[in-house]
Each structure stands twice: as structure tokens, then as C-alpha cells.
Amino acid sequence: MLKYPVLPLKQHGFTLIELMVTVSILAVIAMIAAPSFTPLIERWRVRSAAEALQSTIYYARSEAIKRGGGITISAIDDDWANGWEVHGIDADGDDELLQTSGASTSLAISEESDATELALDRWGTITPVTDFLLTPANKDENAASATRVCISGSGLIRHLPGSEECNPSTPDPDPDP
Template identity: 45%
Template sequence: MSFLAPPPPTRARARGFTLIELMVTIAIVAILAAIAAPSFTGMIERWRVRQAAEELQSTQYYARSEAIKRSGGITIEAANGWGSGWSVKHTLGGTTTELQTTPAPKKIGVTQTNNTFYVDRWGMVATTANGAATKVEFIVYPEGKGDSSPNASRLCAGQGGRIQILPLSQNCT
């Protein structure tokens, strides 16, 4: 038998967060998010511009492949301006068939002076039917910002058929 007294009961340390700690953490995260939110606007605009430029690029690749497959007769046409969408059509013997329609990208503007492009049987783009291959350039920009916006992109289809997306600061070659 021991004459020593048993040690006093110890209280186990509580684990987790108190409500006050949780509320302070949430408040700090909310303040940081509010400070960072305006910087997301430019990023979202760049994503939209990139997506629209890639859709135009994809349409041009599709039109080229169809022109080679069908021995020409392919047109890429704007629907009431390039900012309203575009379509790929095939004309044979006076009959026109719509092959693909792309709706207007949301919150995006597109600048291009010609509303119709012709793709010959070799996949080269011209501004007139049976015309010589020519360089085609689109400017894709955030709606309301204009085609000189720093978030704008340039889509170039060179005379040799190379299609590329460039920053606005670079010229088509």
C-alpha cells in the first residue's frame, strides 16, 4: 500500500478550432479574395479571347480539310459580321450546303474586313472565288474594349496556309 496521493486528474487538451478562430480566418480569406478579384478580370478576358481565336482557327482547319476532300467550293462566311458567328459552306453545281455553323463567342468582338473567304482545292484561302491565295488576319478582342486592347489576339492565316494565333503586338508573316 502506497501512501502517495494519486496525481490530480489532468484535462486533455482540446483539439480543433474555436468559433472565433474560424470566423477570423474566414474574414481574412474574404478580404484577400476581394483584393485579388479585379486581377481575375484580365485573365478571364484572355481566356475568352483565346477560346474564340481557337474556334476561328479550328474552323479554318476544317474548311481546308473539306476543300481538299471535296476539291474546292468551300466558303467561310460571317453571319452579320464575324462577332455574330460564322459558317462553312460547300457549293457544287449551284447548290450550297452548310457544313458547319459556329455561334458567336460570348463577350468577344472580331475584326475582319471581308465577310467571306474562299478555300480552293489545295486548301489555300482567297478573298475572291478562284482568286490567288492571300494572307487573312483576324483581330479577336474582349467586347467593349476595342481591337487595340492588351488582351486582344491576332489570328493569321498566311499565304502558305500556316494558321497561327499571335499576340496583338506581333504581325502576321
């Protein structure tokens, strides 16, 4: 009988030890990189909330023009950090909830004039003229990610760094937020 020589089998893949070492190295690298992502995440959250507020104002303005006024944007539980609601008057003269936006718990949102409600008339004019300061929780207006949302009576909305004050003559550094 012919005997064939037995060739050793090649092993494919990783051993358990190699896999554990690789995962450990990746975990250490991720732990080193994680703190550097914090400012990026804070900026993203602030910008997202600022854009949500801007979107709500644009929506409320369009509803005010469409309905002939009677639209309000109000802070939930008298605190803008809890979010905001858009209310209108329906055909029967009753208050109608049109939109609700919840704010992130990781943000602080303050309104400059301490108003808890913004009113919009039939031309979409906003009263009071105000600005909002959005900051990551436990940070002040000087934080790099802080944003000030300036709202004019005509509805022009500008985004400024948190440390800057709203001034009608200040050009918008970010015309397309």
C-alpha cells in the first residue's frame, strides 16, 4: 500500500492570547482619546440646540403669518432649559399646542431678558427682542462651545460666540449656521 506523507496543517486565525492583547491595546488607545472628544461633543450639542431653537422660531413666524398672529413660544415650566412649546389660537379661540421641543439635560439655556414667552404678531414680528445663551452644563459664557443666539424683532437670527454681546451693528460671523 502506498503511503502519502502527512503534511502539517496550517493554522488560520488568531490565538486567544493575541486577540486579548489586541483588544487591550485598543481599549487603552480609546481611553486616551476619549477626553479629547469632549469639547467636540459639547460644541455639537450646543449647535444642535441652537439650530433647534432657530428652527422653532422660523416655524412660529410662518405660523404667525399664516394665521394672522396669536402665536407664542414659551418656556416649558418657565425654564428654557426644559425646552419650549409653540402655541397658537385655533378657529374656536382655544389655545392649541403646535410644537414641542425638549432641551438636552447636558445644556444650560438662559434668555437675556428673563422672559418666559415670546409673542409673534401677524407680520411675524417677535416681542420681546432678546437673545439666548446656550452653554454646556456647568460652564459659563466664556466656554469655547458657548453660543449666543441673537433674535431681532424682524426675526433675523444670528449665532455668536457666547462671550460676545448681541449688537445690531455686529456682522454675523456665521451667516449659514
